[in-house]
Amino acid sequence: MDIKRIARDAVLTAVALTIFIVELQIPAPVPIPGVKLGLANIVTLTALFTLGPWDALAVLLCRVLLGAAFAGNMMALLYSLTGGLLAFLAAAPMRKLLTERQIWVASVFSAMAHNIGQVLAAVLVTATPALFVWLPPLLISGVVTGLFTGLAGQFAVRRLGKYLRHTNGK
């Protein structure tokens, strides 16, 4: 791994972490457990579509681990890790399927995967299948927030893509 790549991914992690911490200060808009804008996903998405899955995964994992430590909420680490990885797994294979103007689609699916993961984790942890009632409202939230972060990510890819890709050269 070359130094340029480490430095670039570290900068992206710092950006993602900052967005993540700022978002924590925004109160939840609706009293539904798990509804969140997920703004930090913009960075993961940008990394995925400009640099590829490995850099995106590295930025995601570092952000989730550091985010839990910075927010002082290690208990939530398990949920954010599961959610983050599921979101990543939903978006990563879509990289080859989408044009540069369809990047938001990956974000919508990734947000929905994140919400499905949350409900599954909640059902497993509390052993209460009744919690599946939260799935439909969370999917709605996933589509809306995914669309928002997806469009933001798409604009970032179009504006920053060439600079980020440039650092891939030797």
Add this chain to the structure above:
Amino acid sequence: MAKTGTWIAVIAVILLLSVAASLLLFSRPAAGHTAEIYVDGALYKRVDLSRITSPERIEVKTERGVNILLAEPGRIRVESADCPDKVCVEAGWLASSAAPIVCLPHRVVIKLTGETALDAEAG
């Protein structure tokens, strides 16, 4: 490469299904007047809300933290909790919808059932 319209259609279908399912699930009136409190999937306490005459506080102590519930005639809510996210507190009163209140960090679930509690101290 699929056309953008195809993607929009797929997402719109999922969205419509979710909206329909949400309306169906959440417009359903509460199933009953007995609140069941679960910790870690096991019944912790059962409260017959129709028998409550004056506001009553119930302390749910788990190894992960404490939730203070407030039961009133016909309804129950989480009044305070020492969990980090307070989603359970913000969920408000459990009386009008089929959705249970969840405190994920403490693994506490409160839901309404139709069964009448014969003894309020079950579990």
